[in-house]
Amino acid sequence: MPPRRPVQRATINDVARVAGVSRGTVSRVLNGETYVSDAARTAVEAAVAEVGYVRNAAARNLVTRQSGAIGLIVHEPHSLFLEDPNIGSILLGINAVLSEADYQLVSLVVDSDRDGVRVASYLTGGYVDGVVIISARENDPIGLAVARSGLPAAFVGHPMDIEGVPYVGIDNRSAARAVTERLMATGRQRIGMIAAGLDRDSGQDRLAGFTDALGDRFDPRLVVEVPLFAHSSGIAGMRELLTHDDRVDGVFASSDAIAAGALDAMRDVGLSAPGDIGVVGFDDSAWARRTQPPLSTVHQPADLLGRRAAELVLAQLEGRSVEAEGSFLETTIVWRDSA
Amino acid sequence: MPPRRPVQRATINDVARVAGVSRGTVSRVLNGETYVSDAARTAVEAAVAEVGYVRNAAARNLVTRQSGAIGLIVHEPHSLFLEDPNIGSILLGINAVLSEADYQLVSLVVDSDRDGVRVASYLTGGYVDGVVIISARENDPIGLAVARSGLPAAFVGHPMDIEGVPYVGIDNRSAARAVTERLMATGRQRIGMIAAGLDRDSGQDRLAGFTDALGDRFDPRLVVEVPLFAHSSGIAGMRELLTHDDRVDGVFASSDAIAAGALDAMRDVGLSAPGDIGVVGFDDSAWARRTQPPLSTVHQPADLLGRRAAELVLAQLEGRSVEAEGSFLETTIVWRDSA
C-alpha cells in the first residue's frame, strides 16, 4: 500500500476567510477569550469544522514559548525496566494530576547512550515545559543537564549528586530498618540480606537500614550483593547466601521480586518459609500476594509518589516556590506469611 | 525553595553576532551542511559554546514541518497497563529502531476520556511525525483520528474496524489452535478455556482458535469469559469453570497471567497441574517460568513486533510504500511442565 501522508492542513487564514472575519478574531475564539460576539463565534466554529482546521502546535509554541507538555524520563537498565513494579503506578499517578491540569505527559525512555543525548536535546529544545525524572543514578548525564537547564523539574528518588531540584521519595533507610526489626522480633538469630542496586540511593539506603537494625549483630558475611532488583537475582542471591552460611534463618530482600526468587531457590533445596527461613521483601508489588506463601514486605505508595512529583512541577510552572527541596512519603509494613 | 525557571536562551542571532557571521551561515553549520569554510565553522562552534546556544525546536519545526518525534499510544484499562507483559518489550523494540534512525520516541498513555482528546490533538497538532498504536480496541477514538489524519502510522495488533493503516501482529487464532491441539494430544478429554479480552481482536481470535481445535468436541459451557488478561481474572475464571464442571482435565488460558491465577485457584482446592488438569497459557511472559510448575505456553515475539511496527512507520516517513497492509510474525509453542 502507498505511504500515508499527512493531509494538507488548513490555517487560521482559511478559517478567517470562510468565516468572513479576521485572523485575530479566529484566534480569539480558538483560545476561548472573552470579547467575541456570539455571531463571530458561531461563524468561526462552523468554519473550523468546514475546513477541518487543527491548530499548528509549532507555530503556537513558538510565540507562546510553551508546549503544554511535560516529560517523564525513565532510564533503567533494559531488563529492569521490564521488571520494575513501581514505574507503572508512578506513571499513572503523574499522568492523573497532569491530565487534570491539562498538560500532556510524554514519556521518554533512555536505553542507550545515544538515547541519552537525543533525550537531553529534546528536553532543552523546548518540546516540554517541565520534567520529572525517575530513578536517576549518580553521575547521570540527563539529570545533570536538566538541573543545569533551569527547566521546572522534580525527581522521584534523590540522586545524591544533584542539588537545587526538588524531589519526593520514601525513607528507604528507616523502612528497611523497621522491616528488619520486625523480622528480628520473630526470633530469628541469623539474618542475611540480598542487596540490590547499590549504585543508587534506594539500594544503598536499604542496606544501611538493615545494618542499623542489626547493630552489633550485623555480620557482613551475611550480605550478598546482586546487580538487579529482579527475580533472577533473588535466586542467585539466595543460593550464594546459603553457600556462605547454611544456618541462616531470616532474609531481608531488597525487593519483592528478589524475595520471590529467594523463595524459589529455597524450595529447590527443600527449604520453606516461614518454617526454615523467614523472608521479607520490599515494595508490596504484585509479586507480594502471589508468592507462596505471600510476602511480608514494605508498602511503597508509588501512585502517590508520582502525584507529588507532578504537583512539584506544576507548582514551579505556576511560579510558586516549593517548601522544601525534598520530602518523604510514609511507608507501611505489610505482614503476611513469609515471615 | 524558589521555582526553577528556564534560563533565557540565546538565539541564532546571538551566535551570529559573536561569531561575526550571518544567521544563514550559523544555520548551515548547525545543520552540518557542506559549503561552509573551516574558518566559519570553527568560529560558529566556538560562539555556540560561548553563548550556550540550544536550538529552538518550535521555530525549527514550524519551518521544516517536521518534529523528529514519533508517538507511541498505549491505552489499556488502568490495571491492565500495569500487568501487560508485552508492552515493555514492544516499547523497547520500537525505541531501538527509531533511535537508530535518530527519531525520538514519545510515549503517551491514555487512561481516561480526557486523556483521549488531549492525546488526539497532540498527535494531529504536529508534535509528532508518525505514530504507532498498541492494542487499539474497536471503535477507538484515537485510532480513528489517526487513521483519518493521514499521519504515517502502524498498529501493533489489528483493530477490526480500521482500514488503510498497516499493522503487524501474530496469528492469534492459529497459535491458539496449535497450543490447544497440543494439549488435546496429551490425552485430555474435557478441555475448558478461560477467555479474556473479547472486546479486542487478540481475545476474540484466541477463542476462535480454541474452538477450531476442538471441532465437534467443543462445548460452550466450558468457556468462561473474564474481563482482563490478569492473574486475578485467572483465579476467578478457574473457580467458575470448576463450578460449571468438575471433570475438566485441561484448560487453555488466554494469557500466562490468567494461567498463573488458574494454577493458584486449583491449588486452593487441592488440584494440581499437570496431574489433575493440564494448563496452557499464552505469551511466554515472565510469568511462565515462575509458576509452579512452569507453564506450557505460546511464545510471542514482542520485541520484534515493536521493531516491525517502527519500520513500517519509518518506511512511510521516507515515502516508501509498504508491501502489504498487515503481516504476521511467527509464534512458537514452548512446552514446559504445566501440561
Next chain:
DNA sequence: TTGTAGGCGTTATCAG
C-alpha cells in the same frame, strides 16, 4: 467587539 500588523527563531531561496 474587531481588524491590522509586528514578531517569535529557523530554514531556505537567491543573488553576490
Next chain:
DNA sequence: CTGATAACGCCTACAA
C-alpha cells in the same frame, strides 16, 4: 562560500 530576505502559522498589543 556567504549574506540578505522572505516565509512558516500563530498570538497579541494597539488602534479603531
